[in-house]
Amino acid sequence: MLKGHVFTPGKFSQAIVLCAMSILFISFQSLAQEPQQEGSSFTCIDDLLKEKVENVAENSEENADFTVLFDQLNYYKEHPLNLNDATHAELEELSLLNDLQISALLNHISRNGKLIALEELQTIDGFDRETINRILPYVTLDKSAEEQTITPKKILTEGNSRLILRYQQVLENQRGYQRNDTIPYANNKWYPGNAAKYYLRYRYTLPGRLRMGFTAEKDAGEPFIDSDTLQQGFDFYSAHLFYYGKNLVRTVALGDYQVQYGQGLVMWSGLAFGKSADVLNVKKNARGIIPYTSVDENVFMRGSAVSLGWRNLYADVFYSDKKIDGAITTEQNFVSLIETGKHRTYTEILRSKIIGQKIFGGHARYSDRKLNIGITATRTEFGDTLQKDLKPYNQFTFTGVALSNYGIDYSYLWKNISFFGETGGSDNGGMATINGALLALDKNVSLAVVNRHYKKDYTALQSRAFGENTLNANENGTYIALSLKPVRKITINTYFDQFNFPWLRYLVNAPSNGYEILSQITFTPSKSFEAYFRYRERNKPENESGNANPVDELKDATQKNYRVNLRYKNSDEVNFSSRLEWVNYFKEDNNTEYGFMISQEAEVKISRKLSVAAAYILFDTDSYNARIYAYESDVLYSYSVPFYYYRGSRYILNLMYRLTHGIDFWLRYSQTRYSNRSVIGSGLDEIEGNTKSEIKAQLRFSF
Template sequence: MERRKTLASIPTKYRILTLLFIILFEGIEIQVKGQNQTWREYLEQLAEEGTDGTTIENMYEELTSLENNPINLNAVTRDELQRFPLLSIDQAWAIADFLEKNRPVYTVYELRNVLALDYATIERILPFFYVGEVGDRKQETLGEIIKNGKNEIQNRFDKTLTQRAGYGCFSDSILARYPNRKYLGEDFYTSLKYSFAYKDKIQFGIVGEKDAGEPFLKTGYPKGYDHYGFHLIVRDRGILKTLALGDYRLSFGQGLVLNNDFMISKSGTSNTVIRNTIKPKRHFSTAENGFFRGAAAAIGIKNIMITAFYSNKYIDATISEEGNITSFKTDGYHRVPLDMEKKNNTREEVTGMNIHYSNNRFQIGINGLYYRYNRMYNPVLHDYNTYYLRDSMNTNGSIDYSYRFYRLVLAGETAISQNGAAATIHAIEWKPATPHIESVSLLYRNYSKAFQASYANAFSESSHIQNEEGLYIGSTLYPFPRTSLTMFIDIARFPWLRYNINKPSSAVDFYAMTSYSFSKNSLFDIRYKIKRKEKNTTYPNNTTTSVLPYMTHKIRLRYTGTFKNGWNMHTTVDVNRYRTKYFPKEYGYILAQNIGYSGDNKISGDFFVGYFHTDTYNTRVYSYERNILNTFYMPSFYGKGIRITLSARYAILRNVILSVKGGVTRYSDRNTLGSGTEQIDGNLRADIYTYFRWKF
């Protein structure tokens, strides 16, 4: 069924758009740069663009921890900068080079002298750094570590106030016939975290969590929380650069063999498409999948770094009558008997190694990964998954490289799976010696339809690193005074069938965001995004299925203002349009206003109200509301209704903080919300969220 197709077969108008995009790189002048997107707004953008929820939660937890424990620019190492999530490899190395030549620095704003950093990145990373004196680098004793370390306890409690069907009363006869109609546990979410950290040298933590509907300290469930996690990280003890015990994450190369750290969305920024090998780091979020459990170590000897790890843990899976795995359950919910049948029913073992050589501007790595399950993985056969892994084990290997010139970075990786299929990715990031072009990125990837790598997570349009060829071009420009413009176009083709697409297909993704700074505290931005993809479609009153293109247009206008008395505001208008060829157009919009106050050291708060109106789920919109401390939550809505939230944070003592938020969503186009066990009889949903943090 395969059809030969090249990137040249993409419709002519999109090839013309690409050429126009390239032409924009020339003849633009700049006088003042201006765009100040916070890192939280940056994560909101990634979430809206479809970045995996586990990835967002991991990023939010890590960035929050870094913000609470900022890094001294006068003591930071090259290795620490390479681990920092919001920097590309070129940016990390450029900062390190700058600091080696200019230490001591006297203000964080000296980062503006680093040529590899664009204005938006600088504004985004400033909260994570400070300037201080360089301390004594001698090895600390255990007593000194315990005395000078920081302890932190976090407790979160959330509850939906409106009744959901899964918490109703059912007779024994009904439950005997339909046991999955009722949740096994209570109607609240709660988590508890304890962490100890000494700088970034020692990190220790324990986490316990239960989702709403999961049993908590009930008879028959003696464990208390549904999920527990533990980690211990030790860094920089001689040649032992990192030791991780318990739960951890890591990434090799560009992610074609292994990446359960996180991957920046292609719409996030134009100059962070290149990744680098990441030493083991802790997994301290409440996400119940996407991490390893066991031990990992990174050893450095001169220019060579060797990272090896082993993971052995139980995971959730759907098992067929023959005893084979048909799919993996990754939502982490264990609320009904069917969930409990899938809980921890499969053992997963993963082991791997990375040997990394670095010499000034050149780096090369060799990566290997082996994993197996205690039963056969054999998903139900369909045409689209013909080339999926069907085995109890698999092996991957790859070679990755990067070379950094003064203003140019080349990087890539080529990988192979046990069946002999290959995948390759190569990228260029260029920072011209002109003030009007901040950066230009070019990335090409080609993933065989038969490439099998379950732990890969690299740059792609689809969720699987398989069956894709694509070309990405992105740039950040400054066309007018006080104005920035970030753009990209990504053209991809899929040589084999995909889920819900019964023939080879293609996709085109175009994004442009321009920001104008009226002043340091006043910003207006406009974002436009258009995506063209294909899917199976059945015409009304017709049983024939055809593959038709569909297009999604998204426009967002937002004004952000910060005032001297501690007040701030965000006004947002989002408009979406969706249309499948030959079918009617669908529209959706949201008008939202957020007003915040942070002028008092003891109390701060936010009020959000948004009115949304969408025709279908295809034109759903997102709420840009502020959340309680140390949590990320960005709900989407479709239909007609209004969303109102009020949040407050109060510092009970200097190191004790309580954060509370209430949210209400009222729909005007329906009398029931949700479905199944989550159904609410009525048109209103009310939630309350609380968070408590104690540092000592």
């Protein structure tokens, strides 16, 4: 019964692995080469991005892998984008500039010639100091070495490689690791593997021409080499090979990749940013076919994809065929998908990679500097018929064996207004549409408006467009956002989103409606200091709690969130940030639940070789409902957004040491201590005690 979980790479991915490995070994010999200079030692992202990923974390399951959201930024950090040569598409991919800023930049360059210094950006409309500071780590004016031809010599000498090895483990004894051979494995009472998580990642980049990568991961509790479960090696492998061309063939992708089109209404595999204090950034900039670098084990494409381009016309096709995790319950006769990616217990292994999933489709696009029009069609086919435990609320979600989606998307720039939108349909007749506009009313006032209508029966399994729900369906709403600079040094960002759900939702037994408000005032008195105050209020009805009647009444649940954040940054050497956060959660007829958090973070570059980051956090929350999410410092390429509830303290020590040219080492230790808990977690992850500590070590070879 344990077949299926053993990795059997297809022919092409075997070839990729071999190819990657041979390059790796050859390149080790040429290690003497100067590695590229890199700015920060830790995953240093700016406050707005931190806040965005906090919001993504709030809406995704625990331990989601956020790598994929930052892959492009990491790429640009290592290979800065030359603003003088950048195309509209490349500037969009940077995802830090809006359409109006991009257009202003391109117009400036075509009118005044190439930028001579980055300071010149300040003279361009829509580029304020915050925007410039945000993009600085990722852009340059130096001529980037764009390769015109690919020769074996260039692959070896001009490309660059990164090899990352990471180890991570919770130090306390969790219940699942108390292996007891008297209890059969099939009882799901213990994990066969150790508590360590191993991660290996290799990347090869020949800027603009080739990208290649290989990732392998073993989660905590998964066996590495185990005769009982027949496991030999890592639990998850992923590899990709991307070729980028300048002529008719623009991209050829083999292996694992992701696909994003339009506003994400029809096809957007993986995570996407949603509402945040970056209030104007509501238009999604789809990147088409992109490498898959994350370790989320179910949500990606495995197969091949090709993108062709001719003048202003582009066409993509993609095909993916893989097995995903699922649960088959024979007695109730339903089949559902499982997305945790954990394969530790007997049941989890049994459910591993048992449902075949084919996703294929295409996209065609006309694109110039002002106008983009695209059409997308995609079909998903499962090896089994997906059925579910039918409840009133999930009536309209997907069942069956196959699903087709199609859609049309556009964006258009007219004077100081950027319009965008997408309309999609599913083969059951469901429709959805999202339309928006971004208006630069003045150099100090910008406005964004987004309207969405997703019918209750719209079904798209890879949708990630703007909205409250994870998948786009059963939602109408209007979002208005305003960004104001009334005086120099002060920015006010605010949004108001009013929405309704025409059908029931999970734990909401009636059609419902709600709203969300955010207002943030940022004060930037100098280059090195920034302070902001943020208020957020969310209101959504939920079923009344503790109800014994057959009918659940809806009660308004309101969460209010107040935050003060201070940051002091002195060049790249010293970086302090402090945060106070209050939450109160109130559900009609219940008591208000409160939460509070205070944190202090410091990042100091002690010498050219050594950097240290430390953080200390105190938290005190009444309940899970009043939990607080906070982004925290982590080793490079790793992202951590824990949430705090109950009462206690946490600290993090994060250290980076450059062993020698091209070899960096990270060590991170974190510990949370609860003062009103004697047991942490539940089930097999339960820890008896009030302390949870984790160690993380990472080695990176750059060559």
